Amino acid sequence: MKTLERPPGVLSEPEWRVEGRDKVTGAARYAADVRVPNMLHAAFVSSPHAHARIVKVDASAARGMLGVRAVITGADVRPARYGRRLQDWPVLCWDHALFIGDRVAAVAADTPEIADAAARAIAVEYEELPAVLDPEAALAEGAPVLHLDPSPYLYLGGKRPTVPNANVQGYGLHEHGDVDAAFASAHRTFEHRFTLARTHQGYIEPHATLLWLDGDVVRVVSTNKAPYGLRQQMAACLGLPEEKIVVDAGHIGGDFGGKGHSIDEFVLYYLARATGRPVRAVMRYADELQMSATRHGGTITLRTGVDREGKFVAHSARVVFDGGAYAAGKPVATLMPGEAMVTLAGYHLPNVRVEAMTVYTNQIPAGHSRAPGQPQNVFAAESHVDLIARELGLDPLELRERNAIRGGEIDVEGDVWHDSAAHEVLATLRREARWDAARGRGHGRGIALGARPSGRGKSAIALRLDREGRVEVLTAVADQGGGQHTLFQRIVAAELGIPLDRITVRRGTTENTPRDAGIGGSRVTPVQGGAALEAARKLKAKLDEVAPGAPFAEAARRAAPLEIVAEHTSDANVNAVYAYALEVEVDRDTGHLRVLDAVLVADVGTVINPVAARGQLEGGFIFGLGQALMEELRVEDGRVTTTNLGDYKLPTIADAPPLRIVLLTDSPGPGPFGAKSVGELSNPGVGAAVANAVHDACGARVFSLPVTAEKVFSALRTERRAGPQEGWHTDAVRE
Amino acid sequence: MKLAQTVTVKAPRDKVWGIVLDVPAAARCVPGVASVRPAGSDRYQGTLAVQIGPVRLVLDGDIAITARDEKAGTASFRADAKDSRVGGAIKATVDLALADRSGATDIKIATDLQVLGRLGEFGQPVIKRKADQMMGDFAECLARAVAGR
Amino acid sequence: MTYDYHEPREVAEALHLLVKHGEDAHLIAGGTATVLLLRQGLIRPGHVISLRAIGALSGIGRAPDGGLRIGATATHRQAERSADVRALSPALTNAFASVATVRIRNQATVGGSLAHADPAQDPPPMLAALGAAVTIVSPRGARSIAVEDLAVDHFTTTLAGDEIITEVIVPPLAPGTRATYVKFLPRTADDYATVSVAAAMRLADGAVADARIVLGAVGPTPIRARAAEAALAGAKPSRERLAQAAALVRDEVDPLDDLRGSAEYKREMARVWTERALLALVEA
Structure with a gap:
């Protein structure tokens, strides 16, 4: 194990958020707060059908209404399609509508009320087509093809990987070792199938945007957390040079993976062009829940063979995600959620075959949500491992200890880990959660193990030094709540050895900042943080050059004004490992479960923002609890029926059980001073830990998320009647 | 959403047939129907007022007879109506099947109802309950109407 | 707008x-x-x-007969914190305190919630179980109607278009009356009930002299469980008897299949929580 480069003292103090004062005083401006003179308001007409051909759009009545400045339809935007990687989502549909909520017309008017009334006055004639609402139905032979000719779709950055079926968005098949032979010789083999609900990110701030044309420059105020990404997508979609688009994304009111995807920005360009005026749109929350890119639902089938010692000798998996009508919300090259292929994270697996795919259906499009693909896969994996332990008569923690990955061993993706904190994490969990102590009556304990790589990517940050020794950090990164700006301030302060109050952080637009990869994929600490550190190092070197050996203040006086731009790429594949132990109590008469206690052990490397790091882990836990216990975008005949946050419930602090976090900081990460990413570490494991604890408490096994009271109740009834449950299949023992 | 009702009418099948296919007469049995007037062969226009608590909908649309087989005693209707205040529409297909039952007639009504647009954002389970109630009232009223002729 | x-x-x-x-x-x-x-x-x-500026509609106080008058525009929070409400019935305090979040309770009014007639609300079943009535005025004068009879369907009351609720009157409770309000919340603390049960019971000489059971969130209106009440009348409240009575509510409720549970699950939960409410009354 590498020895850790210990961080300077400033990082041991709890941080003050640099943007905290603006947020608590209300001075912080969010995209929906921005208003400009002559601004118009947009409203949209969307398809009420899951799959339909658009026969006719009659907008004559809307066009004649007082205060209506423009009405546009699919014919006005054809063939523009948008998306983060694959641009397959029409700005407005012109021939087919592929889900309930797909837009077919847009209005710009003097007030939101007029725009809304005009949108209601637009008559659209549809010819309904058979809807494909289930991924397996979409994969079946003879299923209607939802995207008849994808050849003109732009794919940003390279060439779209081939897919085995026209209704597949993205596909992956990974194999290493000799999985068939390993299964054939396995002592026992277990197979389980799990079902995952489609969920929403649940940010409080809805998507909002304001767009206007300033000469030949398109100015966009947006909630997008990756402004350069949005600029690239808009340039490709609208056929404009990137430098003619300026994206200004300020404070972001919650992200959780949902703010990398923009929808309104594209159509507003056409409305602004048609009217010559600024146009603004703030998404209704009902639309957020019905048309923004959600977390993927799907089914995951896992099969694992073990030897006589309970070691995993063979593993295969089939992951089928419902991608919805468009792949546009997915930024990664595979067009699958980032961790779609990681079906058994944190284990040594010598023989593996994993097949994963995202499938087109006539449903709400799925995209990225905090730790994309992981809550689904970790739920399946850690439920599966727990069931195997029960079948083998082994303590669930011990089975994990026998299989957790060590340095030099190979993981499910075929990567060899240089070192691994997995065993230390499990040993710490056993001790801290008092795993070996007796459980209370009616109580159960469940654990979940997982791993997640630190973020990768490329970014740049600029530093400006003035004669008073003040340093300005200039970044394109907004603070979406993660504490990014504070992080940059502290890294620069630590490296330069100067007080925090000498350093200000300024966020700029794509017009005046260095190019940046944006927030996402647990990237900010290693990538943008790395750029901040690199910039500070360059500045220090420059000062040493100008004034060797001089104190900072004097060197600054001599060297300023000085501007440093530093680029940084982090592509190291370093995993952070975490494990949960949860204790629950189950009410056998109702199936209601209560989480009584939770312990999270997380291997995080060096901590730069102690309060935010803990905040991210705590917030991730509650976010994970939501998906574990209650969150589900219900869909009936293709229509989302949870259209408000009263029906789609999110947990609040009143629902948060006690959580104890134990941080392991000795295993260095790729970030500044040995930091790892924490933002997506604590949400994926909660679902499995809950399901495992419920099983331990009362014998009921729930094979799907969320683990609702009614599901536990039904499973208890089934268990009483005995016999195998749905989704449960164990092969005969092979002696 | 799918709804199903069955009522038994003390009248022979041919008499029942005559009434259920007299759309303006049958439509009077739907609570809230204001007017139904012919608009071409086997097509009718009408207005339906529905109230769920404070939410008042005025659905303007048409009904068409899409299939009829007197011998088999089956008929199908299609209704499309729009509410322009809230913004939304309903679409329904109604399949009627009449069956003799020793002098009386069973009327089976199978409805497939779609609530489209913003209208559908108002609790679907409540809408379903309301629609179920309305179709139940319709069936019973139809039975009374037949018996009264 | x-x-x-x-x-x-x-x-x-x-x-x-x-x-x-x-x-x-x-x-x-x-x-x-x-x-x-x-x-x-x-x-x-x-x-x-x-209606917020109409002084006559506000306030909470004891009525001369020992009952309670809650003005229509009193907020849930005022009712929850009212010493008079608590003195009459801590269960009624609990029903008001069970509503959503403190932010909602600070805003929502007692009369407004009765007029809105959402069957999943907390106070109406409890008010009905305590025999409360609302006073209603119109240009034709004033009338009084039992809370139990106010709602007739989802979001629908007997109120005419020109009527306004002015107050809620809770009668004094007969000595020895016990009441409770239980709310089953399997999702979040601030959710609507999956099922709620308000019950009031008076025991005399070891037997049930009077029982009222009203369930929330399991029908188009709060549902009075008359069969269960009848099964208790005059009976010694043994555990078995309470369980038998509670079992009858399964057929008295009329729940919707929705995201808070299937209709069948809610029927069973109505039974479970009625039994729990009754046990709480007897064992209190």
Whole structure:
């Protein structure tokens, strides 16, 4: 194990958020707060059908209404399609509508009320087509093809990987070792199938945007957390040079993976062009829940063979995600959620075959949500491992200890880990959660193990030094709540050895900042943080050059004004490992479960923002609890029926059980001073830990998320009647 | 959403047939129907007022007879109506099947109802309950109407 | 969303406006329900008449007969914190305190929630179990109706378009009356109930002299469990007897299949929570 480069003292103090004062005083401006003179308001007409051909759009009545400045339809935007990687989502549909909520017309008017009334006055004639609402139905032979000719779709950055079926968005098949032979010789083999609900990110701030044309420059105020990404997508979609688009994304009111995807920005360009005026749109929350890119639902089938010692000798998996009508919300090259292929994270697996795919259906499009693909896969994996332990008569923690990955061993993706904190994490969990102590009556304990790589990517940050020794950090990164700006301030302060109050952080637009990869994929600490550190190092070197050996203040006086731009790429594949132990109590008469206690052990490397790091882990836990216990975008005949946050419930602090976090900081990460990413570490494991604890408490096994009271109740009834449950299949023992 | 009702009418099948296919007469049995007037062969226009608590909908649309087989005693209707205040529409297909039952007639009504647009954002389970109630009232009223002729 | 906003100071003035604007008018008190309906575009009134400035509709106090008068525009929070409410029935305090979050309770009014008639609300079943009535005025005069009879369907009451709820009257409780309110919340602490049970019972000589059981969230209105009540009348409240009575509510409720549970699950939960409520009363 590498020895850790210990961080300077400033990082041991709890941080003050640099943007905290603006947020608590209300001075912080969010995209929906921005208003400009002559601004118009947009409203949209969307398809009420899951799959339909658009026969006719009659907008004559809307066009004649007082205060209506423009009405546009699919014919006005054809063939523009948008998306983060694959641009397959029409700005407005012109021939087919592929889900309930797909837009077919847009209005710009003097007030939101007029725009809304005009949108209601637009008559659209549809010819309904058979809807494909289930991924397996979409994969079946003879299923209607939802995207008849994808050849003109732009794919940003390279060439779209081939897919085995026209209704597949993205596909992956990974194999290493000799999985068939390993299964054939396995002592026992277990197979389980799990079902995952489609969920929403649940940010409080809805998507909002304001767009206007300033000469030949398109100015966009947006909630997008990756402004350069949005600029690239808009340039490709609208056929404009990137430098003619300026994206200004300020404070972001919650992200959780949902703010990398923009929808309104594209159509507003056409409305602004048609009217010559600024146009603004703030998404209704009902639309957020019905048309923004959600977390993927799907089914995951896992099969694992073990030897006589309970070691995993063979593993295969089939992951089928419902991608919805468009792949546009997915930024990664595979067009699958980032961790779609990681079906058994944190284990040594010598023989593996994993097949994963995202499938087109006539449903709400799925995209990225905090730790994309992981809550689904970790739920399946850690439920599966727990069931195997029960079948083998082994303590669930011990089975994990026998299989957790060590340095030099190979993981499910075929990567060899240089070192691994997995065993230390499990040993710490056993001790801290008092795993070996007796459980209370009616109580159960469940654990979940997982791993997640630190973020990768490329970014740049600029530093400006003035004669008073003040340093300005200039970044394109907004603070979406993660504490990014504070992080940059502290890294620069630590490296330069100067007080925090000498350093200000300024966020700029794509017009005046260095190019940046944006927030996402647990990237900010290693990538943008790395750029901040690199910039500070360059500045220090420059000062040493100008004034060797001089104190900072004097060197600054001599060297300023000085501007440093530093680029940084982090592509190291370093995993952070975490494990949960949860204790629950189950009410056998109702199936209601209560989480009584939770312990999270997380291997995080060096901590730069102690309060935010803990905040991210705590917030991730509650976010994970939501998906574990209650969150589900219900869909009936293709229509989302949870259209408000009263029906789609999110947990609040009143629902948060006690959580104890134990941080392991000795295993260095790729970030500044040995930091790892924490933002997506604590949400994926909660679902499995809950399901495992419920099983331990009362014998009921729930094979799907969320683990609702009614599901536990039904499973208890089934268990009483005995016999195998749905989704449960164990092969005969092979002696 | 799918709804199903069955009522038994003390009248022979041919008499029942005559009434259920007299759309303006049958439509009077739907609570809230204001007017139904012919608009071409086997097509009718009408207005339906529905109230769920404070939410008042005025659905303007048409009904068409899409299939009829007197011998088999089956008929199908299609209704499309729009509410322009809230913004939304309903679409329904109604399949009627009449069956003799020793002098009386069973009327089976199978409805497939779609609530489209913003209208559908108002609790679907409540809408379903309301629609179920309305179709139940319709069936019973139809039975009374037949018996009264 | 444009409308004329009226803020009358007197009930008579509010009635006058209500009559004048007819179907184009909508009353608002706390606005927690009405504003949502407005924002969703489900109602589009031309005139919104606020009741909040009418002093006569506010306040909570003991009635001369030992009962309680809760003004229609008293907030849930005021009711929850009222010593008079607690003195009459801690269970009623609990029902008010069970509503959503403190932010909602600070805004939503007691009369407004009764007029909105969402069957999943907390106070109406408890008020009905305690035999409360509402006073209603219109240009034709005043009338009183039992809370139990006010709601007739989802979001629908017997209130005519020109009527306003002015107060809720809770009668004094007969000595020895015990009451409880239980709410099953399997999702979040601030959710609507999956099922709620309000029960009041008076024991005399070891037998049930009087029992009222009203369930919330399992029908188009709060549901009075008369069969269960009848099964208890005059009986010794043994565990078996309570369980038998509770089992009868399965057929008295009429729940919807929705995201808070299937109808079948809610029937079973209605049984379980009725039994728990009854046990709590007997073992208190």
